[in-house]
Amino acid sequence: MNETDDLKRRLLQAGGRLAAEAPDLAAAAAAAGMLDVAYATIDSPLGSLLLASTDQGLVRVAYLEFADRDAVLESLAERVSPRMLEAPRRLDEPRRALDEYFAGRLRKFDLPLDRRLMGDFMRRVLSATTTIPYGSVSTYGAVALKAGSPRGYRAAGNALGSNPMPIVIPCHRVLHADGGIGGYTGGLERKRTLLELESTQPQPPG
Amino acid sequence: MALPPFQTLLDSYGRDVQRFLIANIGPVDADDCWQETWLSALHAYPSLKDASNLRAWVFTIAHRKLIDHARARGRRAIPVAEAVELASAEPATATALPDAQLWSSVAGLPDKQRTAVTLRFLIDSSYREIAVVMETSEEAARRNVHEALKRLRKELNR
Numbered sequence: 001m002n003e004t005d006d007l008k009r010r011l012l013q014a015g016g017r018l019a020a021e022a023p024d025l026a027a028a029a030a031a032a033g034m035l036d037v038a039y040a041t042i043d044s045p046l047g048s049l050l051l052a053s054t055d056q057g058l059v060r061v062a063y064l065e066f067a068d069r070d071a072v073l074e075s076l077a078e079r080v081s082p083r084m085l086e087a088p089r090r091l092d093e094p095r096r097a098l099d100e101y102f103a104g105r106l107r108k109f110d111l112p113l114d115r116r117l118m119g120d121f122m123r124r125v126l127s128a129t130t131t132i133p134y135g136s137v138s139t140y141g142a143v144a145l146k147a148g149s150p151r152g153y154r155a156a157g158n159a160l161g162s163n164p165m166p167i168v169i170p171c172h173r174v175l176h177a178d179g180g181i182g183g184y185t186g187g188l189e190r191k192r193t194l195l196e197l198e199s200t201q202p203q204p205p206g
Numbered sequence: 207m208a209l210p211p212f213q214t215l216l217d218s219y220g221r222d223v224q225r226f227l228i229a230n231i232g233p234v235d236a237d238d239c240w241q242e243t244w245l246s247a248l249h250a251y252p253s254l255k256d257a258s259n260l261r262a263w264v265f266t267i268a269h270r271k272l273i274d275h276a277r278a279r280g281r282r283a284i285p286v287a288e289a290v291e292l293a294s295a296e297p298a299t300a301t302a303l304p305d306a307q308l309w310s311s312v313a314g315l316p317d318k319q320r321t322a323v324t325l326r327f328l329i330d331s332s333y334r335e336i337a338v339v340m341e342t343s344e345e346a347a348r349r350n351v352h353e354a355l356k357r358l359r360k361e362l363n364r
Contacts, residue, residue, distance in 0.1 A: 011324075018224070018228045018229060018328075023224070025220075025245075073214075082210065082251055085213050
């Protein structure tokens with residue numbers, strides 16, 4: 001049945017020529033209140049970053065050259081919601097803030113944050129971290145103390161190491177008491193780069 | 207089993223669903239139907255119990271949207287006249303004409319035959335999958351594809 005085979009081939013080929021691109025779903029999904037997690041990949045001086053937000057605010061920042069993209073997304077699907085779409089426009093605000101930060105023009109992030117990926121202790125540690133000013137550093141011990149666990153500097157280190165929003169929550173400003181650089185969720189080189197960026201900027205007036 | 211991020215479904219099947227819908231109802235209505243399909247999927251997604259065959263699940267929703275669409279029209283799904291325009295607007299002029307002829311013949315098929323034959327040859331669905339998507343038997347799926355091919359062959363060789 002050669003002509004039937006020919007017909008099958010025609011259908012297959014003609015089908016392939018339909019629809020170059022699928023329409024955009026994110027806007028309609030958001031309007032219907034069904035976009036639980038929007039995410040985008042952006043370029044930065046520290047390599048690609050994945051940004052994710054919910055209706056409450058930024059929920060995740062990940063270094064894609066350090067963390068596996070699929071693993072980060074799957075973890076968000078499991079811990080927040082599987083209703084996730086890539087929707088770059090919905091991440092415009094944090095993207096602009098990060099651009100400004102890397103350009104040395106922004107010293108304090110003022111973004112709505114969704115802290116649902118943080119447990120109680122981590123929340124306390126990270127909010128203590130947020131108070132360390134731009135260009136300054138603190139220690140694991142001092143952060144633990146401020147978080148209400150004077151002897152929990154090791155636990156504080158672990159909490160900082162799993163900071164779901166590096167850069168935005170400046171865990172890079174926390175060092176060892178002896179001056180050692182400690183650890184970093186994006187690798188030590190990135191931590192050094194961030195500290196350098198902040199120290200080479202002129203101090204704020206006043 | 208944990209559900210994958212919804213975007214991965216869209217990346218995997220978004221274009222296939224679009225092609226399937228265009229072949230069945232033409233590009234203009236297909237856009238609305240595509241969005242309705244994916245919004246319905248998104249709505250139902252978090253409570254989905256069995257994630258083992260997400261492709262068949264999405265196409266089942268798309269097929270239901272085609273049925274809704276046909277009902278809303280109050281008659282058989284509208285011919286693919288617009289698909290003809292689309293096909294002839296494609297840059298590959300050598301193939302534009304045969305596509306147009308093909309799509310108007312596909313448009314002339316009864317709904318079930320058109321759905322079955324487009325699933326089989328545009329989407330590469332197995333008869334098993336066609337049966338799941340069309341909520342029918344594998345036997346009926348086979349018969350619909352067979353009848354569709356018979357009619358198309360007759361029509362195109364006229």
